[in-house]
Amino acid sequence: MDYFLELFLGGLTRGSIYALIALGYTMVYGIIELINFAHGEIYMIGAFTALIAASVLNIMGFGPVTILILAMVLAIVYSCAYGVTMEKIAYKPLRHSTRLAPLISAIGMSIFFQNYVLLAQTSDFLPFPSLLPELEILEPYAYIIRSSEVFIILTTFGVMVLLTLLIKFTRIGKAMRATAQDRTMAMLVGVDVNRVISMTFIIGSSMAAIGGVLIASHIGQINFYIGFIAGIKAFTAAVLGGIGSIPGAVLGSLVLGWTESFATGYISSDYEDVFAFGFLVLILIFRPAGLLGKATTQKV
Amino acid sequence: MLKIRNIRTYYGNIQALKGITLDIAEGEIITLIGANGAGKSTTLMSICGVARPRYGEIFFRGTPIHEMSTEKIVALGICQVPEGRRIFPNLTVMENLEMGAFLRRDGHGIKNDLDHVFDLFPILAQRRSQAGGTLSGGEQQMLAISRALMARPKLLLLDEPSLGLAPLIIQQIFEIIKKINAESKTTIFLVEQNANLALKVAHRGYVMENGLITMSDSAINLLGNEEVKKAYLGL
Ligand SMILES: Nc1ncnc2c1ncn2[C@@H]1O[C@H](COP(=O)(O)OP(=O)(O)O)[C@@H](O)[C@H]1O
Ligand SMILES: [Mg+2]
Numbered sequence: 001m002d003y004f005l006e007l008f009l010g011g012l013t014r015g016s017i018y019a020l021i022a023l024g025y026t027m028v029y030g031i032i033e034l035i036n037f038a039h040g041e042i043y044m045i046g047a048f049t050a051l052i053a054a055s056v057l058n059i060m061g062f063g064p065v066t067i068l069i070l071a072m073v074l075a076i077v078y079s080c081a082y083g084v085t086m087e088k089i090a091y092k093p094l095r096h097s098t099r100l101a102p103l104i105s106a107i108g109m110s111i112f113f114q115n116y117v118l119l120a121q122t123s124d125f126l127p128f129p130s131l132l133p134e135l136e137i138l139e140p141y142a143y144i145i146r147s148s149e150v151f152i153i154l155t156t157f158g159v160m161v162l163l164t165l166l167i168k169f170t171r172i173g174k175a176m177r178a179t180a181q182d183r184t185m186a187m188l189v190g191v192d193v194n195r196v197i198s199m200t201f202i203i204g205s206s207m208a209a210i211g212g213v214l215i216a217s218h219i220g221q222i223n224f225y226i227g228f229i230a231g232i233k234a235f236t237a238a239v240l241g242g243i244g245s246i247p248g249a250v251l252g253s254l255v256l257g258w259t260e261s262f263a264t265g266y267i268s269s270d271y272e273d274v275f276a277f278g279f280l281v282l283i284l285i286f287r288p289a290g291l292l293g294k295a296t297t298q299k300v
Numbered sequence: 301m302l303k304i305r306n307i308r309t310y311y312g313n314i315q316a317l318k319g320i321t322l323d324i325a326e327g328e329i330i331t332l333i334g335a336n337g338a339g340k341s342t343t344l345m346s347i348c349g350v351a352r353p354r355y356g357e358i359f360f361r362g363t364p365i366h367e368m369s370t371e372k373i374v375a376l377g378i379c380q381v382p383e384g385r386r387i388f389p390n391l392t393v394m395e396n397l398e399m400g401a402f403l404r405r406d407g408h409g410i411k412n413d414l415d416h417v418f419d420l421f422p423i424l425a426q427r428r429s430q431a432g433g434t435l436s437g438g439e440q441q442m443l444a445i446s447r448a449l450m451a452r453p454k455l456l457l458l459d460e461p462s463l464g465l466a467p468l469i470i471q472q473i474f475e476i477i478k479k480i481n482a483e484s485k486t487t488i489f490l491v492e493q494n495a496n497l498a499l500k501v502a503h504r505g506y507v508m509e510n511g512l513i514t515m516s517d518s519a520i521n522l523l524g525n526e527e528v529k530k531a532y533l534g535l
Contacts, residue, residue, distance in 0.1 A: 171402075174391070174395060174398065174399060174402075175399075175402065177388070177390065177391060177395075178388050178391060178399050181388045181389060181390055181391070182386050182388060184350055184382075184386070185382065185386040185388065186388075186399075187348075187350060187370040187371065187374075188348060188350070188370065188374065188379070188380050188382060188386075189374065189379075189399050189400055189402045189403075189447070189451065190370075190371045190374035190375060190402045190403040190451070191371065191399075191402060192369070192371045
């Protein structure tokens with residue numbers, strides 16, 4: 001039972017990280033119908049920013065909580081700057097061209113960012129400081145769950161609540177939903193679609209940065225390639241849940257996280273990806289639009 | 301109020317408007333009639349800056365708007381009820397109405413206007429928390445008009461409001477159009493294929509064929525015109 005619980009919570013942790021990234025894929029897709037292949041790299045850039053910030057702040061003698069908060073804020077700011085700039089440079093000029101052009105551009109951005117970090121930093125794994133505090137009350141349960149996992153799960157939950165409130169009740173949230181449903185009509189009621197698109201990239205990049213910092217701190221090392229792997233998984237989760245659907249991205253991420261965790265725990269870690277993608281194929285056979293996707297969307 | 305000067309609008313290489321010139325004065329109901337594919341919807345989309353005219357000019361109360369962004373044009377007071385109504389299907393009726401008032405910040409005025417549209421169309425008040433996509437065609441048309449009214453438009457553009465609706469509903473919608481014009485002095489530009497109906501509520505009308513204006517006259521004269529009768533009134 002303890003082992004099951006450990007795997008369950010491990011899967012929930014993975015699923016949380018996937019969800020933080022998958023939401024960026026699905027929201028961007030919902031608004032501009034683009035699979036932003038470079039989204040995983042935004043997450044990686046968030047983690048690197050936090051690493052650099054934490055190192056500098058540590059030398060300057062700040063305490064652990066201050067370091068965590070400042071590193072997180074800087075990671076979000078940098079990731080947003082990269083995300084929004086990428087949209088302006090690589091996607092906006094292609095908005096009225098063929099469907100394939102922005103997709104190729106996205107793949108190009110992904111490769112560019114990986115090599116940019118590879119050259120500016122290193123190809124080796126770098127140790128990442130554990131920014132998340134250890135909770136003493138959890139010590140007796142250390143064989144089931146670690147403090148960092150609790151932080152990941154709770155932070156993700158908080159972010160989801162905030163995102164839901166933002167989408168449902170704020171002016172920009174309504175504008176985002178309206179734009180996703182009918183962009184021309186949104187323009188006709190006065191929505192500045194460029195602003196909505198920028199906002200979508202800001203929200204997506206912020207969540208990716210949060211995910212990047214949390215998981216890097218949990219695992220303890222990063223390199224330039226982590227965004228690619230996590231990006232593919234999160235993209236899988238978004239498709240699993242139904243690309244374009246926000247609840248779908250969260251559900252898909254949890255399903256994927258648990259599938260991987262249980263497959264690793266009960267069978268073998270060698271089969272983690274086999275099960276993850278096997279499950280994806282299976283679900284897409286029976287529900288081509290994903291778990292919560294609309295059957296009509298045939299956009300890529 | 302609105303001056304359109306010789307606009308030409310293209311979709312790629314296809315020229316949809318081949319030099320349209322027309323004028324709308326403050327407080328009028330003007331209609332634009334023409335067959336399917338004549339370029340009526342393109343005219344409205346050109347006014348709103350969704351389809352960009354490659355040549356020509358458009359002035360709204362003296363301000364050139366042909367290069368303005370759509371949201372700025374809307375902010376000036378030009379609102380469109382597009383063809384096919386284009387209700388946001390997954391937003392509730394209430395949210396659709398709120399989207400209509402997207403550029404307004406006067407909470408109190410918005411509240412009054414909500415009451416006003418619920419007066420005009422009581423059925424919308426009943427359906428306020430239902431998703432827009434679940435409404436019937438007639439209800440969607442009422443919602444589309446109400447959504448536009450929520451912006452307090454100075455110029456209201458209506459693209460085939462009668463399309464696909466039962467005669468009784470059409471009557472009701474056209475009564476409301478007259479009422480909107482009479483009570484709040486809103487200028488109305490009404491695009492219709494149903495020429496008979498449109499010419500009966502309008503003050504003046506334009507006839508469009510293949511991207512060109514072929515006739516313009518008072519509504520009464522157009523109703524009596526032999527060519528119009530033959531081509532558009534089915535007489
Ligand atoms: N999005 C579009 N792409 C290409 N051609 C279009 C598009 N929209 C309209 N057209 C063409 O432009 C012409 C005018 O269309 P439209 O303005 O919709 O006419 P109407 O509203 O009078 O029926 C038609 O020949 C139509 O085929
Ligand atoms: Mg039309």
